Amino acid sequence: MSQTSENQARCLVCEQTSATVPLLQFEYQGSQNWICPQHLPILIHKPAELAAVLPGAENLVGGHG
Numbered sequence: 001m002s003q004t005s006e007n008q009a010r011c012l013v014c015e016q017t018s019a020t021v022p023l024l025q026f027e028y029q030g031s032q033n034w035i036c037p038q039h040l041p042i043l044i045h046k047p048a049e050l051a052a053v054l055p056g057a058e059n060l061v062g063g064h065g
């Protein structure tokens with residue numbers, strides 16, 4: 001979970017790089033983050049589960065249903 005000084009994009013959940021998976025970039029609270037397609041649904045539907053790796057996400061309301 002430590003912030004890397006490298007300029008390499010990684011999924012904030014599984015830390016895979018774009019060498020392994022396609023990565024999608026998004027901005028949250030002014031910070032650029034990357035997430036892979038495997039974890040994108042979590043960001044959409046259950047963002048609170050990402051609170052450990054995405055501070056503030058516990059306040060997000062995911063899609064219901």
Ligand SMILES: [Zn+2]
Nearest residue numbers: 011014036039
């Ligand atoms: Zn991932």
